[in-house]
Amino acid sequence: MTAHALSVVIALGVCTTAAAQTSVVTVKAPADIGGPLFAPKGDRVAASVGRDRISVWSVPDGRLIQTLEVPARPAAKLFAAGGDQLLVALRDGTIELRAVASGATVRRMKADAAQSTLATTDDGRLLASAADERITLWDASGKVTRTFAHEFGDVAALAFSPDGTVLASAGLDANVHLWDVATGQRKASVPDQLVATFALTFTVDGKSLLMAGAAGTIEVVDVATASVTRRLPAQKYAVFALSVSPDGKTLAAACFDVDGATRPAPVTIWDLGSGRLLRRLAPGTPEAIGFGPDGQLRYMLMKGPELTIGVTSPPANRRSGS
Amino acid sequence: MLTRRDLLERCAAFGVLVGAPALDVRTIGAFWEQADARKPTPPNALGPFYKKRAPDARMLRTKADAGMPLAVNGRIVDTRGEAVRDATVEIWHADHGGHYDLAGYRFRAKLPLDAEARYQFDTVMPGHYPDRVCQHVHYLVTAPGHKPLITQLYFATDPVFEGDPDKNFTKDPLIQSRELVRPVRITGDPKEMYAAVAFELCMERR
Numbered sequence: 001m002t003a004h005a006l007s008v009v010i011a012l013g014v015c016t017t018a019a020a021q022t023s024v025v026t027v028k029a030p031a032d033i034g035g036p037l038f039a040p041k042g043d044r045v046a047a048s049v050g051r052d053r054i055s056v057w058s059v060p061d062g063r064l065i066q067t068l069e070v071p072a073r074p075a076a077k078l079f080a081a082g083g084d085q086l087l088v089a090l091r092d093g094t095i096e097l098r099a100v101a102s103g104a105t106v107r108r109m110k111a112d113a114a115q116s117t118l119a120t121t122d123d124g125r126l127l128a129s130a131a132d133e134r135i136t137l138w139d140a141s142g143k144v145t146r147t148f149a150h151e152f153g154d155v156a157a158l159a160f161s162p163d164g165t166v167l168a169s170a171g172l173d174a175n176v177h178l179w180d181v182a183t184g185q186r187k188a189s190v191p192d193q194l195v196a197t198f199a200l201t202f203t204v205d206g207k208s209l210l211m212a213g214a215a216g217t218i219e220v221v222d223v224a225t226a227s228v229t230r231r232l233p234a235q236k237y238a239v240f241a242l243s244v245s246p247d248g249k250t251l252a253a254a255c256f257d258v259d260g261a262t263r264p265a266p267v268t269i270w271d272l273g274s275g276r277l278l279r280r281l282a283p284g285t286p287e288a289i290g291f292g293p294d295g296q297l298r299y300m301l302m303k304g305p306e307l308t309i310g311v312t313s314p315p316a317n318r319r320s321g322s
Numbered sequence: 323m324l325t326r327r328d329l330l331e332r333c334a335a336f337g338v339l340v341g342a343p344a345l346d347v348r349t350i351g352a353f354w355e356q357a358d359a360r361k362p363t364p365p366n367a368l369g370p371f372y373k374k375r376a377p378d379a380r381m382l383r384t385k386a387d388a389g390m391p392l393a394v395n396g397r398i399v400d401t402r403g404e405a406v407r408d409a410t411v412e413i414w415h416a417d418h419g420g421h422y423d424l425a426g427y428r429f430r431a432k433l434p435l436d437a438e439a440r441y442q443f444d445t446v447m448p449g450h451y452p453d454r455v456c457q458h459v460h461y462l463v464t465a466p467g468h469k470p471l472i473t474q475l476y477f478a479t480d481p482v483f484e485g486d487p488d489k490n491f492t493k494d495p496l497i498q499s500r501e502l503v504r505p506v507r508i509t510g511d512p513k514e515m516y517a518a519v520a521f522e523l524c525m526e527r528r
Contacts, residue, residue: 151470152368152462152464152470152472153368153372153472154368156370172368172369172370172372173368173372174372174373194373194374194375195371195372195373195374195424196370196371196372198370214370214371214424215424216424238424258371258421258424259420259421259452260451260452260453261452261453262452262453263452
């Protein structure tokens with residue numbers, strides 16, 4: 001029996017509350033899981049398994065789709081081509097584009113250091129990667145087209161605008177920059193940022209950048225002016241991930257406790273139109289979140305070799321009619 | 323430890339340069355520069371909780387703060403041992419309970435330097451941050467013409483090292499260099515003990 005076949009669904013359930021229905025599935029891999037992430041459509045998850053494998057499961061049923069072999073545990077991973085491909089940043093600086101269905105290497109790029117943060121445009125034409133404070137922009141042929149840099153420290157988050165013309169970057173130097181992809185120039189920096197931003201995502205129309213981090217406040221930034229136009233009420237937790245629903249109306253924020261990231265922390269769900277907090281999920285210590293095309297929010301929990309995937313509806317937003 | 327400049331000045335004072343025509347000044351300077359080169363302080367992770375615009379301060383401790391009083395001093399030098407007088411030194415650490423102040427600036431400071439690029443600050447021994455193994459103080463040192471130096475100070479008295487930091491410093495996977503674990507001098511009586519640490523930081527030129 002192969003290790004591939006050893007990944008099994010060990011629990012599957014549906015719970016219904018007055019607020020929402022949540023389905024939960026737990027898969028067990030043959031070794032400890034790390035760095036789980038959702039595909040853009042929310043229909044797949046990938047995670048490192050042990051040191052030399054990446055497994056991909058389907059959502060919500062937890063069926064194992066593929067296991068890819070890698071030389072060592074990657075520095076970063078990211079789904080591409082709508083979930084059919086996986087970008088894998090290796091420790092030696094190589095970035096491999098792997099086909100999920102076959103496991104084959106489609107393209108191989110070589111950076112001079114392990115790239116710890118990855119982002120792609122929606123159409124897949126551009127890839128941004130970061131190692132330490134340096135950001136590299138790659139075109140679809142794997143050629144480096146631009147490089148950008150933060151002042152110091154690691155780049156914590158990268159996000160392209162939906163049309164691919166603007167790259168937003170957040171560094172542990174507490175700076176958030178907007179880069180013009182065509183000219184390679186820094187368009188602007190978001191002013192008055194004192195602590196680090198860990199999560200960046202654009203609104204569906206690309207006019208606003210949503211950002212949050214150590215301060216716990218979610219800020220809405222006008223991309224044209226780089227000014228903060230709205231601050232959602234601060235929670236006591238820091239935020240490490242943001243996701244916007246496909247209809248652009250709902251925002252989910254995955255939180256962590258600054259006094260210990262392994263402590264339970266909520267996922268907060270917001271109505272973007274009004275800035276109102278709709279719901280607080282308390283799944284435990286979420287590792288990743290992501291809306292699917294169905295408008296349902298997915299979250300992941302990780303414990304040793306077990307990966308738990310929850311799919312839940314955000315009903316309060318629909319009730320509010322916003 | 324003598325610097326290259328110290329040595330050249332002493333040579334000149336004792337007439338060595340004048341009395342050794344076979345070696346020109348540049349050759350001797352290069353020799354001493356190589357012989358006396360200091361290694362840059364090993365870098366260490368910036369961590370997620372840096373905060374800009376920390377206030378100028380040397381006294382970070384108040385009477386109400388829990389934890390053993392700690393005094394840290396040192397000097398900012400370059401790889402030739404010369405003082406980097408225009409360096410900006412920022413430090414931050416968790417309080418005795420392991421909590422970082424993100425809303426304000428408790429246990430965060432930009433440290434004034436004297437004419438010899440010496441710094442000192444008074445604080446409390448940091449607590450153990452829940453997701454880290456060792457007590458630590460973060461440093462960010464920047465200076466024109468030099469690479470930013472991002473590192474951390476660790477304490478040889480940290481219980482994690484079980485009294486043997488030479489053997490046990492890797493118990494914290496983030497500690498890549500024994501050099502960052504500094505000796506701690508503890509003084510005072512059992513009711514009122516003080517810790518003191520010296521930590522010199524060496525910057526690389528760009």
